[in-house]
Amino acid sequence: MPFKNLNSFDDSNDFNIENIIIGSGAGGSTTAFELFKQKKECIILEDGPNVNDLDFSNIGKNIIKLYKNNGATPLISNNGGPIIGYGQGSCVGGSTYVNAGYFSNTPEWIFNKWFKENKTILKFDHFSNLIDEIKSEIKVNTDQLTSVDNDSKILFEKSKKLNWQIEKCERYSSGIVGEEKQNMNKTYLSYLSENGVNILHDTRVLKINTQNGEAKSLIVENRLNLKKYKFKFKNLFICCGPINTPFLLQKNRLIDNNENNFEFHINFKIILKFKKPINFNKSFKYNPDHPVSIYFMREFEKEGALLSAANSELPYILATASHFSDEIKKDIIKNHEHYGMYIYQIKSNSHGQIKSFLNNPYVSYSFDEKDTLEIKKAIERTSKLFFDDDVDFILYPVENSGHIKSQKEAMNLSQNFQKKKLHLVSVHGMSSMRYAPNKNSLTDFNGKLKDFKNIFITDASIIPGNTGESPQATIMAFSKFITKNLSNSL
Amino acid sequence: MFFFKKIIQLVYSQYLLNLYENDKNRVNSILDNFFESLTRFNISLKIIICLFLLFLFIVNIFFIIIFFYQIRLNHFPKIIKLASGFPYLKNLDNFLKANLSLHSS
Numbered sequence: 311m312p313f314k315n316l317n318s319f320d321d322s323n324d325f326n327i328e329n330i331i332i333g334s335g336a337g338g339s340t341t342a343f344e345l346f347k348q349k350k351e352c353i354i355l356e357d358g359p360n361v362n363d364l365d366f367s368n369i370g371k372n373i374i375k376l377y378k379n380n381g382a383t384p385l386i387s388n389n390g391g392p393i394i395g396y397g398q399g400s401c402v403g404g405s406t407y408v409n410a411g412y413f414s415n416t417p418e419w420i421f422n423k424w425f426k427e428n429k430t431i432l433k434f435d436h437f438s439n440l441i442d443e444i445k446s447e448i449k450v451n452t453d454q455l456t457s458v459d460n461d462s463k464i465l466f467e468k469s470k471k472l473n474w475q476i477e478k479c480e481r482y483s484s485g486i487v488g489e490e491k492q493n494m495n496k497t498y499l500s501y502l503s504e505n506g507v508n509i510l511h512d513t514r515v516l517k518i519n520t521q522n523g524e525a526k527s528l529i530v531e532n533r534l535n536l537k538k539y540k541f542k543f544k545n546l547f548i549c550c551g552p553i554n555t556p557f558l559l560q561k562n563r564l565i566d567n568n569e570n571n572f573e574f575h576i577n578f579k580i581i582l583k584f585k586k587p588i589n590f591n592k593s594f595k596y597n598p599d600h601p602v603s604i605y606f607m608r609e610f611e612k613e614g615a616l617l618s619a620a621n622s623e624l625p626y627i628l629a630t631a632s633h634f635s636d637e638i639k640k641d642i643i644k645n646h647e648h649y650g651m652y653i654y655q656i657k658s659n660s661h662g663q664i665k666s667f668l669n670n671p672y673v674s675y676s677f678d679e680k681d682t683l684e685i686k687k688a689i690e691r692t693s694k695l696f697f698d699d700d701v702d703f704i705l706y707p708v709e710n711s712g713h714i715k716s717q718k719e720a721m722n723l724s725q726n727f728q729k730k731k732l733h734l735v736s737v738h739g740m741s742s743m744r745y746a747p748n749k750n751s752l753t754d755f756n757g758k759l760k761d762f763k764n765i766f767i768t769d770a771s772i773i774p775g776n777t778g779e780s781p782q783a784t785i786m787a788f789s790k791f792i793t794k795n796l797s798n799s800l
Numbered sequence: 801m802f803f804f805k806k807i808i809q810l811v812y813s814q815y816l817l818n819l820y821e822n823d824k825n826r827v828n829s830i831l832d833n834f835f836e837s838l839t840r841f842n843i844s845l846k847i848i849i850c851l852f853l854l855f856l857f858i859v860n861i862f863f864i865i866i867f868f869y870q871i872r873l874n875h876f877p878k879i880i881k882l883a884s885g886f887p888y889l890k891n892l893d894n895f896l897k898a899n900l901s902l903h904s905s
């Protein structure tokens with residue numbers, strides 16, 4: 311059954327629905343799925359477009375259409391750190407549509423730390439049961455190496471050579487080549503839509519009207535014709551992602567200020583030139599379903615560091631290399647099949663706060679010096695892993711660093727880079743509105759917004775801290791936990 | 801927006817022609833694809849990019865006057881190099897170059 315938009319309801323400007331969910335990503339879809347199981351009436355309002363209507367022939371055009379703020383939500387440092395480009399999806403399925411689909415759960419030691427610090431009441435055993443429940447509802451598999459996954463194969467062989475721990479990635483995947491990824495669109499949202507739940511795309515929530523500590527109605531815009539609608543409800547679930555949820559609440563003056571609780575992972579992307587051709591991915595098409603990395607190198611996972619292969623299509627490699635000289639970029643175009651790209655993911659120690667500029671959100675963060683140390687380690691470890699007879703040079707995401715041709719040059723770079731000159735990105739944000747065991751906490755253990763009896767947050771914003779692992783499964787588990795807890799009181 | 805499309809062409813077509821070995825069709829298609837996306841950018845990003853392009857355009861006019869004896873109308877490569885000395889301008893140039901790369905087909 312196709313997803314709808316507000317044009318399908320032309321005769322009415324007013325809606326009255328028991329439970330409204332804003333945002334159709336990992337948190338919103340899971341909340342709706344749980345409410346549906348409890349036989350509660352609900353609807354999902356999604357700002358972004360329906361993906362079925364898109365032409366996938368150009369990567370750039372699709373990123374602009376499917377990402378929030380056209381793929382460019384900045385994390386701006388207030389203490390001399392680099393600007394970090396943050397990517398978040400904005401379409402039916404939210405970030406689960408555009409993401410790589412890796413399935414990981416938060417390790418027990420991190421979870422126990424959250425519990426000890428009184429940031430959650432959910433115990434690890436219960437959390438594990440919720441993860442098992444998700445696995446029973448959505449297919450999770452490892453994917454097979456194909457001819458375009460040579461970068462993954464190389465990662466595997468080099469890790470084995472150093473005796474570093476490497477494992478196949480689990481993904482939300484059917485395991486069937488060509489139709490692998492199991493995002494929210496293919497799973498919960500299809501099921502809901504087939505069972506009569508309305509999922510409205512191109513539908514942006516502008517305003518939340520409240521009275522005496524209770525949210526009463528929403529003003530919503532049909533993005534296709536800018537017509538405004540009013541939605542009344544009993545309960546409101548806000549699942550706009552870790553930046554847009556606090557942004558929407560600030561815009562509506564429902565929270566004054568958010569604490570410095572936004573946490574994230576840093577993607578430190580490196581480009582390698584190999585002496586022999588290794589990259590046979592000739593595609594210029596946007597395909598978020600295809601597996602990106604088959605393995606995760608997990609030798610340093612306890613420190614929050616993971617290494618995986620990255621997108622190997624030429625446009626992605628060139629875009630990552632944009633700050634290098636024209637000579638390097640010309641060589642990448644000419645010898646694309648010699649180039650591979652890898653992501654060293656860092657559990658950042660930096661924290662940020664959501665702010666607004668010209669009615670668009672950005673994050674102001676303070677760069678933690680511990681991250682400089684983590685980046686130093688990233689350079690040293692990747693050089694140790696990759697430099698061998700088969701590698702010509704490595705391009706590190708440091709401005710003006712040029713080709714790094716040996717481990718010695720990499721060591722030198724690791725001692726001498728300036729943090730301002732780093733080119734970093736992030737796609738995992740969380741915790742911006744997490745429960746805090748003090749009077750400033752914006753939410754309680756059930757995601758209920760302080761001072762409002764019927765507004766609940768069930769997305770990445772309420773994760774108790776930095777997961778250090780791909781966060782989608784944890785977000786879904788928390789969303790289930792809260793929605794199940796609320797079932798009797800809604 | 802037509803004015804800004806022209807500036808993008810003036811500023812970045814030489815850069816792209818250099819990268820793609822003078823393949824004019826490819827460069828035109830990248831510029832067209834990118835321009836289509838630019839019209840969809842949110843308002844704050846559009847304002848920032850248009851201000852940056854306008855800045856490049858005005859400096860170019862100054863350069864035409866100052867270096868009139870060179871009889872050149874396009875000083876953009878020189879201007880971009882100078883602008884790269886200023887972190888935020890460099891970030892914008894990088895953002896545009898990265899985006900142009902993503903729009904290749």
Ligand SMILES: Cc1cc2nc3c(=O)[nH]c(=O)nc-3n(C[C@H](O)[C@H](O)[C@H](O)COP(=O)(O)OP(=O)(O)OC[C@H]3O[C@@H](n4cnc5c(N)ncnc54)[C@H](O)[C@@H]3O)c2cc1C
Pocket residue numbers: 332333334335336337338355356357358378397398399400401402403404405406408409410411412413414513514515516549550551552554558737738739768769770771780781782783785
């Ligand atoms: C490129 C990329 C790769 C990633 N890879 C992985 C991975 O492999 N594994 C993993 O676990 N995680 C991954 N993630 C992260 C993961 O996808 C997110 O953490 C998760 O989807 C966040 O869930 P959410 O519900 O908080 O927000 P989202 O999934 O981002 O959903 C929020 C939705 O709310 C909508 N919205 C916002 N404002 C409004 C409004 N005013 N009105 C209506 N709707 C609104 C947005 O359009 C969006 O669709 C990746 C993310 C990206 C961007």
